[in-house]
Amino acid sequence: MKQERRTRVLVVDDSAIVRKVLSDILSAQPDLEVVGTAPDPYVARDKILALAPDVLTLDIEMPRMDGLTFLRRIMRFHPLPVIVISSLAQNSTKSALEALTEGAVDVLAKPGGPYSVGDLKEDLPRRVRAAARSRIAAKPAPAAAARSPISRSFDSPGGLRRMVIALGASTGGTQAIERVLTALPAAMPPIVITQHIPPVFSAAFAERLNKVCALDVREAKGGETLNPGVAWIAPGDRHLLLEEAGTGWRIRLDGSAKVCYQRPSVDVMFKSVSAALGSAALGVLMTGMGSDGAEGLLTMRRAGAETVAQDEESCVVFGMPREAIRLGAAAQVLSLEAIAPMVLKKSRLTQ
Numbered sequence: 473m474k475q476e477r478r479t480r481v482l483v484v485d486d487s488a489i490v491r492k493v494l495s496d497i498l499s500a501q502p503d504l505e506v507v508g509t510a511p512d513p514y515v516a517r518d519k520i521l522a523l524a525p526d527v528l529t530l531d532i533e534m535p536r537m538d539g540l541t542f543l544r545r546i547m548r549f550h551p552l553p554v555i556v557i558s559s560l561a562q563n564s565t566k567s568a569l570e571a572l573t574e575g576a577v578d579v580l581a582k583p584g585g586p587y588s589v590g591d592l593k594e595d596l597p598r599r600v601r602a603a604a605r606s607r608i609a610a611k612p613a614p615a616a617a618a619r620s621p622i623s624r625s626f627d628s629p630g631g632l633r634r635m636v637i638a639l640g641a642s643t644g645g646t647q648a649i650e651r652v653l654t655a656l657p658a659a660m661p662p663i664v665i666t667q668h669i670p671p672v673f674s675a676a677f678a679e680r681l682n683k684v685c686a687l688d689v690r691e692a693k694g695g696e697t698l699n700p701g702v703a704w705i706a707p708g709d710r711h712l713l714l715e716e717a718g719t720g721w722r723i724r725l726d727g728s729a730k731v732c733y734q735r736p737s738v739d740v741m742f743k744s745v746s747a748a749l750g751s752a753a754l755g756v757l758m759t760g761m762g763s764d765g766a767e768g769l770l771t772m773r774r775a776g777a778e779t780v781a782q783d784e785e786s787c788v789v790f791g792m793p794r795e796a797i798r799l800g801a802a803a804q805v806l807s808l809e810a811i812a813p814m815v816l817k818k819s820r821l822t823q
Contacts, residue, residue, distance in 0.1 A: 668764070
């Protein structure tokens with residue numbers, strides 16, 4: 473029987489220790505192969521041409537040329553799936569999030585602080601497999617560019633439905649979520665979001681979105697009461713759940729076991745939203761590898777909520793939406809560009 477071709481990975485990092493750690497983790501997987509390493513972008517450029525890797529892991533802070541500049545050049549002249557492996561320093565996390573807008577498909581934290589080598593052993597091979605299956609497309613123009621200055625005033629708060637919107641995504645999701653949120657006005661029902669993302673990066677993600685969206689975007693801390701016009705991002709390594717609080721709903725964070733290998737998990741959030749709100753909710757499952765969110769979306773649909781899955785053509789990785797569609801969890805299958813208009817329409821009392 474013919475053996476399947478292994479996914480070829482090039483590791484780029486100025487630290488010899490990090491290069492060895494990443495190489496050892498990936499080489500231990502039978503379906504992955506480290507075809508080379510590089511200490512800086514100039515060496516990496518030559519090895520990309522010589523070795524034709526399927527996936528690149530890329531450090532942000534390197535000598536001679538920073539990773540962000542190198543990424544832009546890769547996406548212009550030789551596009552391929554790139555996973556950013558970044559330190560947790562504030563400047564690095566911001567640059568890592570910017571890298572995702574420039575075409576990187578995923579971001580992971582280097583070992584250290586709250587993120588251990590054990591976490592990386594679990595996450596890195598899975599993320600590389602997802603990256604290898606990803607659809608690399610031209611970077612779209614930012615949807616928020618025409619919104620300057622951003623107005624956070626509600627245009628018609630009295631016309632909003634009493635509901636909660638729940639968005640879930642993984643690989644490619646930071647870009648997809650930004651595309652949806654920047655297309656929405658400030659006057660929206662509460663929004664809760666689970667994106668598979670490491671600790672610390674989730675705070676930088678929320679901060680970035682808050683700068684480019686009319687909505688108020690925050691990383692959830694736990695205990696917040698849901699308010700219109702605010703979108704809450706689940707923090708890395710914590711599940712986001714909703715619970716009833718008087719006449720409204722409150723966010724609860726949970727550090728219990730991973731679900732579908734993930735914490736935060738989209739399934740956990742969707743099932744919690746379903747239990748708290750029933751039909752007064754809208755669930756949207758977007759790009760990502762695996763099946764997280766599919767069963768939760770089905771739970772929402774069975775409770776009478778509106779449910780949507782992103783279509784294959786506009787996904788970076790179609791895994792999660794595909795599984796939701798297979799289960800019959802999605803009442804609608806929409807392109808990324810069609811999601812925000814649908815969300816806006818469903819949030820209004822008059823249509």
